[in-house]
Amino acid sequence: MKLSSTIRFAALLLAFAFAAQIPHLVHAEELPQLETAAKKLADATVTVRMIALPAAIPQGNADPLAKQPKSPARVTVCTGVAIAPRRIVTCLRYEAGSRLRITLADGRQTDAQLKVVDHFSTLAILELDALEVPAIPLSPQTPAAGRWVVSAAGWGAAEAVQTFGLIGATSRKIPGAELPPLLECDLRGAATAAGSGIANADATLAGIVVAVQKPQNDVPRTYAVPSQHIERLLASEAADKVVVLQRRRPTLGLTLTAGPRAETVIVERVEENGPAAAAGIVKGDQVLAVDGLYIRSVYQAIGPVLAKQPGDKIRLKVLQGEKLATIDVTLGGGVEFPNNIALLGPDRRLLNDPRIELARIAAKEASPRDPLAVLEAAGEEEQPVDPRDEQIEILQRAIDRYAKLIEFYQHQLDAEREKVKQLEAKD
Template sequence: MTDRPDLSTLPSYKAPKRSLFSARKLALMASVVAGLGAATYGFSPSHNPADLFTTPAHAQVNNEVKKVQQPVGFADIVERVKPSVISVKVNIREKVAKDDSNNDDSPFQPGSPMERFFRRFGGPDGLPPGLRGGPRGGGVVTGQGSGFFISADGFAVTNNHVVDGADKVEVTTDDGKTYSAKVIGTDPRTDLALIKVEGGSNFQFAKLSDSKPRIGDWVLAVGNPFGLGGTVTAGIVSASGRDIGNGPYDDFIQIDAPVNKGNSGGPAFDVSGEVMGVNTAIYSPSGGSVGIAFSIPAQTVKSVVAQLKDKGAVSRGWIGVQIQPVTSDIADSLGMKKAEGALVAEPQANGPAAKAGIESGDVITSVNGEPVKDARELARTIGGLAPGNAVKLNVLHKGQDKTVNLTLGQLPNNLEAKADTDKSDKGNSSRGTDVPKLGLTVAPANSVAGAGKEGVVVTEVDPKSAAAERGFKEGDVILEVAGKSVGTAGEVRDAITAARNDSKNSVLMRVKSGGSSRFVAVPLAKG
């Protein structure tokens, strides 16, 4: 129990006279209090409790607040854009299986267009239901995807992997009508395709956005998931500039609007009703939506579709270099303050870059005055320019900045370097000489059959060394160390010593592996 203050001791205090309340008065007060409680908590449906405490003006303000707080839906936007979205159905005649255990002619071989189609928007193991283990016999395989009109006369956009290899393409519009369509052109590198609907006109179409979406913007995905027809899902832009290993021009918008099998090729709309991207891939361990989908940006779609409509194919600029990212270790070994730009691993013979004097080890830092952030950005920038255009490249060459002017060539259809089939014959060489600071054992390349005449071949790699961590393996050929050509283990040691004397934390090596070369920055051991 706590002590109460004695108010009678205060100078200004006067004790009140004791008053008595009758039981009738107390009962009346109790009924009033109870009545207020009932008015607050037990009102009848015919009375608004706010009327007991607010004036009509306050009530009007409260109603306005309620109107503002109501969630805004997407119904008006959907009603406007949904008729521009189509369902795409394709028939692909499968080849007859020669051997159930090894069907080389199957269209579902790993890496094939159909296998990619069903892995992205089909079965989790890359095959449609009923074809697990490979197609059995001849027949027709049916696939489904989405698309959208971009003009009133029936031109529509979808994914390349939806229509690639199709013998027959049909589209179904939002009002349930079905039309035949033909493929105008495809671009596998961006996974885009342009088709033309036959037998119709005055189609409602969508506009490709001119602005770049911001992370956090609303997005609506409309398509044909699981063959259900026009379906709308909503979400936000989760990220931009995503590289998912699909190709050298990856620059995807990541969205969390649910995208499932059959949404491939469908549009992702912004709240203005314009197409911000074309849905092309999902990350899905289970085959269903987990809230990670990828869309091709509208700017890329515009550029590709314009060429497909004009020529049926896409021509890209080409400078003829094999490039790789500039890592922090590589930047340190080259004396660069920031790990930016694209490192030239090897210029291709007779390519525009080689003719202009660009060499291995050069770092391309800008194109036409625009900085190059990394190797992917260089590939996208050059690929977005037309062959024959003159470009100005800023290049870091042996520590010095220089400007190179060249004319773009046309990107060849196939730039895949074939692996060197020659194998190192270690029986024709001794174990080689150790480079203990790196964990490598090397021998002159000209002393090992099949290793070539230049550089030193790696004959042994310490599995616990920094070189092993950087991917060195037996048979690799080291061509240069710290910018100097090497042909013996002694020259390798000398180059390493010079780099250490220059206070470098790592040494840059140009390494040939198979039919291609790359630069590797290997940390230098102290001492």
């Protein structure tokens, strides 16, 4: 007996509904076991407090015996991760002379000293004065998109706040922010998320959180600097001083120009003994792609280069005559970016790059249940680092500065071309 059209339609809907559930069932079965990674990351997670010194007593005509209004210390709170028993990596805008106080989840505390600060990645390395923290090893390579990860944010003398999710993409850029290529994850942020670690399922550190954005659809996006950049900081440590890694301009050692055909880019000049020449690139080569990005103009080629530092490798896909070649170039350079932030500001404080400064929120009234409200001394005003949706406004305001930087490099390219023409004219 044949089914009626209505019954057949209902049966078809049920079949589709069941089939739609199958991917979710398989997806759930494929979830990795994150308990080990979560515990190892939580054990390595600490809370970092930067206690800025109060304002100095007025000098000059002020009466030194007169009672001066008390200026509370500013306390910035973020997270740190132990990568060695006495080494902490964090994301922190340090102010010279500030006290760095580390709190473990079990309530123990110790001071820390700044060892390295990097204006490119916004990361910093701290050394603990006392105590040791169980460390988590660095991941040897950048994780692939689609991998499950777990994150942990410090919360004072309390267990770390943990969350897990997927790495949505790698090599991501936030418009206007001059940061290394980032990991973009669908992780929930916390008020102390800046500096928190992201761990792979194999209990290795994949990256350090530097920004959290909350789009209009209320789905958070967490951005982390891959752990490979931590290696750069560790390699630059010095025993007797604080090392400040300034943002430096990478160079390819070539000049690009528009090709004879529309939307093509060719090599106009190759610097003798430069990075491009050493890699085998010659004048007249057509550049098709830079780090996997197919380009149609010189401007598009500049972006991937500016995202790197001298010593990094960049992959060019070029057409050399009739031969297609993929060439890895080790970037040269070392000159500091123009108009970069000064090491010391007018108030003699060590400054970080304002274009990537994480937003801060004023502390709420102290609550006995709030572990972040328990300060070491009365009168300290706590300001947890809040890298949430306020960050998007900061970064959007920086887009104009980024455009000016691109314009600056275009002027440099034009000047180089003019020099070459003058030299050729003399010959």
